[in-house]
Amino acid sequence: MKIKHLLTALLLTAVQSSLSAQSFNNFPVTTQKPPLHGKHWMGITGKPLAATAGALIFGKGGNAVDASCAMLAATCTMWDVLSWGGETQALIYNPKTKKVIAINAMGVAPTGATADFFKNKGMKYPPEYGPLAATTPGTAGGLMTMLAEYGTMSLKDVLAPAMQMAEGYPIEAQTANAIERGKDEIKKWPYSTKVFLPHLGQQREAPDAGEIFVQKDLHTTLQKLVDAEQQALKKGKNRKEAIYAAYDRFYKGDIAREIARSCQEQGGLITEQDLAGWKVKIEEPLMTTYRGIDVYKMQQWTQGPVMLQALNMLENFDLKGMGYNSSRYVHTLYQVMNLAFADRDFYYGDPAFQPEEPMQGLMSKAYAKERIKQINWERNDTRTLPGDPYPFEGKKNPYTEQLKTWGNFQASVHRNADGLNDKFMEEFTAGTTSVEAADEEGWVVSITPSGGWIPACIAGNTGVGMSQRMQSFVLDARENPFNVVEPGKRPRVTLTPSLALKDGKPFVSFAKQAGDEQDQLLLQFFLNMVEFGMTVQEATEAPSFKTLQMYASFGAHEKDPGGLILNESMPDWTRKELSRMGYKLSYQPRTSGPINAIYFDWQHGSFWGGSSNHGEDYGIGW
Known part of the structure; x- marks a missing residue:
């Protein structure tokens, strides 16, 4: 019944949007898009399909954190200018404490990533693309930390929309054409070629708009996370502990080993120790x-x-x-x-x-x-x-x-x-993209996730696109003595979610890409x-x-x-x-x-x- 009601809600919203876009006698519309309205919840993000993922979670009784995690997972799976190996920054208003907290899920420079390393390669800055551009993955850990600490649902439920998409979803023209434009870079990396270029050798090697885009390796990786959570629950772990069991599998288990192996195989620096030692900061x-x-x-x-x-x-x-x-x-x-x-x-x-x-x-x-x-x-x-x-x-x-x-x-x-x-x-x-969510209980979430955008270098058989955020470091302290690359250090990034309170209550939550x-x-x-x-x-x-x-x-x-x-x-x-x-x-x-x-x-x-x-x-x- 909940799905039926949700579909009814989606239909009503579409009808209202169509009506609002028109101009009536005494109420001329001054915007090209109609504003959205909600009483119980709201979710906004970079792609309509990803917003629907949030709506599905809200429809199952999830709060704004649950829904924002589902939208984040969906945007990563859709390569909406980011991937699962990128980074996530979030501000969360907690209605129980009346405070705003920050989620720092930015990856760090790997072992060996020093200024001299890149200078010796003749570089003025770390590269824009490829495995040497990669900080350690942050988004997966950020999502699981937010869900464990402030959500209400299981990782299995929250990842379900993204996993359905990984099995195959109709890719939109924006992403499909970005793949085609970036295919020369993509062809440098064998695992990326396998995922992104299903028509290799043809005039158009990327998927067509509307083609069902399948990511089997990514689906397997997400299934491993769910399996780790479900096994922990069977052993008597609570919801939070079970989600962190999945977190450990990503950063300390077989997923981490494959990320490190394939990164180094393709010329990168990330080690298993880099992954195991990295942690989300609240x-x-x-x-x-x-x-x-x-x-x-x-x-x-x-x-x-x-x-x-x-x-x-x-x-x-x-x-x-x-x-x-x-x-x-x-x-x-x-x-x-x-x-x-x-x-x-x-x-x-x-x-x-x-x-x-x-x-x-x-x-x-x-x-x-x-x-x-x-x-x-x-x-x-x-x-x-x-x-x-x-x-x-x-x-x-x-x-x-x-x-x-x-x-x-x-x-x-x-x-x-x-x-x-x-x-x-x-x-x-x-x-990058942005994710905004709010619910009637008072939870508010503003996220600006990014990294691992097309043309991404995919980490082996994980389906995970690695970050390109190393390029935001400098190599010369004369430019910025606080942002010179060092192993274990986070680069100074552009990513910047926003929250404003007025009279002690949420006023506006906002973010953007670019x-x-x-x-x-x-x-x-x-x-x-x-x-x-x-x-x-x-x-x-x-x-x-x-x-x-x-x-x-x-x-x-x-x-x-x-x-x-x-x-x-x-x-x-x-x-x-x-x-x-x-x-x-x-x-x-x-x-x-x-x-x-x-x-x-x-x-x-x-x-x-x-x-x-x-x-x-x-x-x-x-």
């Missing part, structure tokens, strides 16, 4: 308050604090009075983001390693006020440098001399004759709601702008000083003003996402879901 997130709203982000091994630093600076301005997307507004946000991103590029790194990042100073409201004194209000400053947060901790900066020459060792992008550099933009927006774009567009989304009163769907679709002046976290780590991408709807006067101020303008028809978000309507006791008109992301509520 952390305290960082937080700042903006106009009475508490905004939470992951720690400084992500770029998340950038948004918090930017909010600290922007709180000193009348943004609404400037006018939405006026030249003054764009210039203010651009300059503030440049200041925050320059700090990111030099000071952020894994807090488990020395030197210690000066986060107390960086997060200080007093430091924010000092930083905005450096803004040139007439022109863009293409030489924005990291600041000095140490005095705001009562310390002396040990890097004063180094900062004088900072930027001399990194590269600026060479633009094409017609504007943007395609390779740079591909690196700058290297993808590399270095993430925090700058999440910042604008948040301001759209808080400063300009937009609905969550309006805020996800509203035309945004993008700074290209920070160093990319991928590939060649270049930047485009003065580079500014505007939405095509930007009026001529604003374009002229920004050009006069020294910006190099480019345009895109859609600039807002994909952003996924859930807004908590406490007045009416319901959820509003937003998903931008920028990709295939969408969700469902009930």
Whole structure:
């Protein structure tokens, strides 16, 4: 009966969405996508099929953590710009404790991964693709930890939708075409070739859109996890202990042995000891308050604090009075983001390693006020440098001399004759997905998982695509002394889920994909709601702008000083003003996402879901 009711709910939601997309006499629709509404639960992610996986779990009585894990498993299986060997970052609001906690399921650099190792291979940064790009897998452990600690269901039930998909699902055009475009890289790795190129030797070697895409090895791996859980239950272990038995099989058992063996066979470094020694961390997130709203982000091994630093600076301005997307507004946000991103590029790194990042100073409201004194209000400053947060901790900066020459060792992008550099933009927006979930009990989950995207190097007969996150390290301490690669260290990543509380209750949960774009567009989304009163769907679709002046976290780590991408709807006067101020303008028809978000309507006791008109992301509520 539950499945029947769920199908009825899905049908009703589809009908409501169709009606909402129309314009009625007194209620004109202002967004291209209708907002989602729900009273009992809501789930949004990168693919409609993956959102359905979450709905199936909600329909069986699962909470938001159970459903988010099911959506995460489904997106990994669909290669929605990530795989099972990637990494997962999550913020979870626990209604029992009224606190936000952070899940750090980022893999680490393997044994032998030193700066000298890569320099001796003639590399300026670790590679973009292949086994040497791989940190230890984090997503599997992150999923099982979240489920064990905060979920209610078994791993068997939560993985069931993903396992059905691994047996065969109709692949969508976006992923199928990504495989075809990346097939030359895929052919370098025999296990990847076996999985991704079912029509090897034909003109099109990737699957066709709508073709049933089968992943037998991955299904076997997921079945092994379920078997480990079920065997533990038969031995009298409780739900939590049984899930951790599956965790141990992935990181210490036969799955781990095959990952390590095949990684080394293909030229990588990951060892069995690396896998066995890695653990998920449950952390305290960082937080700042903006106009009475508490905004939470992951720690400084992500770029998340950038948004918090930017909010600290922007709180000193009348943004609404400037006018939405006026030249003054764009210039203010651009300059503030440049200041925050320059700090990111030099000071952020894994807090488990020395030197210690000066986060107390960086997060200080007093430091924010000092930083905005450096803004040139007439022109863009293409030489924005990291600041000095140490005095705001009562310390002396040990890097004063180094900062004088900072930027001399990194590269600026060479633009094409017609504007943007395609390779740079591909690196700058290297993808991921996002998962948002909430339930009537009060659980809220925001996840930005990634890694192991196509063209992934698959680890042997596991079906698991390995991460490519090593490329986010640097090899030269002059660039960032906190993010130099070391064995066991987590790279400073772009992945950045977001949660905001107002009056001690969830206000909005939000995240997006696309590399270095993430925090700058999440910042604008948040301001759209808080400063300009937009609905969550309006805020996800509203035309945004993008700074290209920070160093990319991928590939060649270049930047485009003065580079500014505007939405095509930007009026001529604003374009002229920004050009006069020294910006190099480019345009895109859609600039807002994909952003996924859930807004908590406490007045009416319901959820509003937003998903931008920028990709295939969408969700469902009930």
